[in-house]
Amino acid sequence: MKVLIVGSGGREHAIAASVAKSGRVDHIYCAPGNAGIAQIAECVPIGAMEFDRITAFAKEAGVDLVIVGMDDPLVGGLVDALEAAGIRAFGPRKNAAVLEGSKVFSKNLMKKYHIPTAAYEVFSQADEALEYLHSGVKFPVVLKADGLALGKGVLICNTLEEAEEGVCTIMTERKFGSAGNQMVIEEFMTGREVSVLSFVDGKTIRIMSSAQDHKRAQDGDKGLNTGGMGTFSPSPFYTKEVDEYCRKYIYQATVDAMAAEGRPFKGVIFFGLMLTPEGPRVLEYNARFGDPEAQVVLPRMKNDIVDVCEACIDGTLDALDLQFEDNAAVCVVLASEGYPLKYEKGLPITGLERFAGKEDYYCFHAGTKAAADGTIVTNGGRVLGITAKGETLQEARKKAYGAAEWVSFANKYMRHDIGKAIDEA
Ligand code: AMP
Ligand code: GLY
Numbered sequence: 557m558k559v560l561i562v563g564s565g566g567r568e569h570a571i572a573a574s575v576a577k578s579g580r581v582d583h584i585y586c587a588p589g590n591a592g593i594a595q596i597a598e599c600v601p602i603g604a605m606e607f608d609r610i611t612a613f614a615k616e617a618g619v620d621l622v623i624v625g626m627d628d629p630l631v632g633g634l635v636d637a638l639e640a641a642g643i644r645a646f647g648p649r650k651n652a653a654v655l656e657g658s659k660v661f662s663k664n665l666m667k668k669y670h671i672p673t674a675a676y677e678v679f680s681q682a683d684e685a686l687e688y689l690h691s692g693v694k695f696p697v698v699l700k701a702d703g704l705a706l707g708k709g710v711l712i713c714n715t716l717e718e719a720e721e722g723v724c725t726i727m728t729e730r731k732f733g734s735a736g737n738q739m740v741i742e743e744f745m746t747g748r749e750v751s752v753l754s755f756v757d758g759k760t761i762r763i764m765s766s767a768q769d770h771k772r773a774q775d776g777d778k779g780l781n782t783g784g785m786g787t788f789s790p791s792p793f794y795t796k797e798v799d800e801y802c803r804k805y806i807y808q809a810t811v812d813a814m815a816a817e818g819r820p821f822k823g824v825i826f827f828g829l830m831l832t833p834e835g836p837r838v839l840e841y842n843a844r845f846g847d848p849e850a851q852v853v854l855p856r857m858k859n860d861i862v863d864v865c866e867a868c869i870d871g872t873l874d875a876l877d878l879q880f881e882d883n884a885a886v887c888v889v890l891a892s893e894g895y896p897l898k899y900e901k902g903l904p905i906t907g908l909e910r911f912a913g914k915e916d917y918y919c920f921h922a923g924t925k926a927a928a929d930g931t932i933v934t935n936g937g938r939v940l941g942i943t944a945k946g947e948t949l950q951e952a953r954k955k956a957y958g959a960a961e962w963v964s965f966a967n968k969y970m971r972h973d974i975g976k977a978i979d980e981a
Contacts, residue, residue, distance in 0.1 A: 557862065560585040560614055561597065562604050562634065563625030566889075566922035566941040567847035569593050571625055573918065574854045574861040581862060585617065591932045592921025592940075604629045607637040614643045621646065623865060625850075627704060630823075630843050631657035646865040648843050652814055652821040656843035659700045659709075659740045666838060669813035671806055673838040674698070676742035682727040685741060689719050696744040701726045703735030707771075707783055712744065747832040748977075749839065750791045750798075751849045754807060754827065755864055757873035758820035761811045762864075763803075765856055765880040766794035767849040768977070773896060775973045782896045783938055786974030788886045788949055789852035792981030793831060802829065802836050810841070822868050851920050851941045852885040884949040886956040886975050887941045889922070893967040895937030902927070903934045903966045910962040917959050918943040934965050949978040 559575050561568050561584065569592050575584055576596045587610055589599030602609045604626050614622055622638050624630050624647035633650035647653070654661045666673040679685035689697070699722040701709030709732045713719035719741075726736040753764040767789035773779035806827065814821040826842035826849070845854075854861070858879040867873045892899035901923075911919040920943060923936015942960045946952030953975040960970060 557581045557620040558583045558585065558618055559862065560587065560610075560617070560619045560622045561589075561593075561625060562587050562610060562622060562629055564588050564590050564593075564604070565625070565847050566920040566938065567845050567850040568625040569920040569922070570850040570854045570918075570941075571623055571845065571861070572597050573920070574857065575623070578860045578862040580860065585613075585619065587613065590921045590935070591924040591926045592919065594926065604634075605632060607632070607634050610634065611637050611641045611643065614638065615641060619643060621862065621865060623647070625844060627653075627656055627842065627844050631704060644869055646869060647823040648821050652819045652823075653843040654819070655814065655821065655825070655841045657704060658702050659840070660702045660738050662841050663740055663742070665810075665813050665817070669809055669816075671809050671813065671838060672835065674743040674745050676740050678738060678740055679727075680738045682723055685723045685727065685739060686720060688741060689716060689723070693741075694743070695719070698742045698744050699723065699726060700740040700742065701732045701735040702738040702740065703732070705732035705735040708732065708781065709735055745830050745832050745837055745839075747830045748793045750794050750829045750831060751787075751846050752794070752802065752827040752829060753845060753849060753853055754825050755868050755873060755878065756811055756821050756823060756825050757868045757871045758815060758822050759811065759871065760873040761807050761825070762873055762876065762878040763799075763807060764853050764878065765789050766791040767846070767852050768793075769846065769849060770971060770974055773971075775971050780896050782891075784846070784848045785889045785891065785971045786887055787846075787848045787852045788884065788953070788975040788978065789849070789856060790884065792949065792978060798831060798836055802827070806836065806838060848887045848889060848941050851887040851918070851943050855918055855943060855945060856881045856883065856885055881945075883945055883947055884952045885943055885945045886949065886952040887920075887943040888956045888960045888970055888974050889938050890940040890942060890960060890963060891938050891969045892923075892934055892936070893969040895969065899937055900967055901934050901936065905932050905934060905939070905963060905965045907963040908932060911959070916945040916955065919959075919963070934967075939965065939968075949975060953978065
């Protein structure tokens with residue numbers, strides 16, 4: 557088979573590494589990819605939003621399966637475009653990717669189908685949102701721009717003043733563009749966060765091993781929100797009781813709700829959960845693998861990823877037994893100092909060769925590229941994701957931090973407390 561992966565981050569490198577293990581695949585393409593993906597796939601210089609070019613390329617190259625890693629092309633309808641051209645594609649169609657693409661849609665869906673989530677109100681006018689904030693709501697409140705905003709469209713506001721400012725940022729200044737045409741104001745919840753990824757074929761859902769992300773830039777969950785500074789899997793806080801509750805009230809209920817709405821979901825549903833004192837609640841849905849959750853979950857998956865993707869497309873997931881290794885993985889993101897704001901790019905990276913042939917270690921590239929002379933240089937805020945597997949989370953963490961020292965670049969920055977919560981479990 558020939559497989560094309562769409563995207564260019566650490567998640568897509570992890571997907572490519574999984575596809576490379578499949579005995580059924582003899583050629584992998586990635587559009588546009590990065591310097592690490594280029595070591596196992598043929599990268600083609602086509603952007604993830606260039607639907608016509610992706611479709612034309614897939615047809616011309618005789619691609620048998622396209623795996624779309626990123627949210628933007630999914631929400632924009634890349635899977636629909638590929639299907640219309642007769643190309644098999646893994647990921648939700650546009651009418652189902654709205655589960656991630658619109659917070660208003662997902663909140664209304666959860667309300668209609670009684671899926672546990674924070675109480676909320678929807679607004680399409682700034683003055684109405686402000687009026688609501690003055691009506692005696694409890695602080696903190698959480699403001700969410702409706703659409704995709706690179707993970708930045710969520711504001712936690714501790715006071716009325718902060719919330720007023722937030723409404724202005726989202727709806728008046730339109731800092732997140734059209735994502736702020738509508739907004740959600742919701743109740744603030746407390747608890748531990750867990751990411752649960754799943755494969756879905758429209759009817760059946762298979763849950764992957766749990767994970768936890770670290771979104772803030774600095775140790776101790778301080779600093780700005782980022783795309784994710786590190787992950788571990790499984791989460792020791794995702795207990796059997798939590799799993800049972802989510803299976804009963806959240807997972808299948810979401811899949812059934814989407815089908816009932818005439819939007820059958822095929823692909824990956826990422827459940828962002830908060831384990832509140834009242835039980836698990838859905839914080840958000842994503843319509844794709846998490847980044848950097850994929851970098852700890854996929855290396856532990858025993859199944860051939862191509863089999864699983866095909867089962868989702870064909871609606872035969874009920875016949876598939878999804879299995880994970882009985883171990884743990886930790887991913888430490890090596891970022892550029894200054895991320896997520898301002899940082900330097902183009903700095904040479906050394907030590908990458910130390911990962912060659914090392915079992916249980918992975919160096920997933922995120923923001924890298926090959927310079928004209930072939931040197932691999934930094935090319936983004938998140939540069940690499942260093943993953944290690946171990947028998948326990950503690951062992952995996954020790955190995956991942958050890959391997960994080962194998963690699964050097966001038967403005968290398970990482971958090972030193974990825975997986976620290978494990979010790980409290
Ligand atoms: P989201 O993109 O909706 O997952 O929001 C990003 C982050 O904001 C989440 O990972 C949480 O840390 C936080 N968050 C979102 N909604 C709430 C809420 N209702 N209560 C507390 N924190 C929240
Ligand atoms: N790691 C969170 C996300 O992929 O959205």
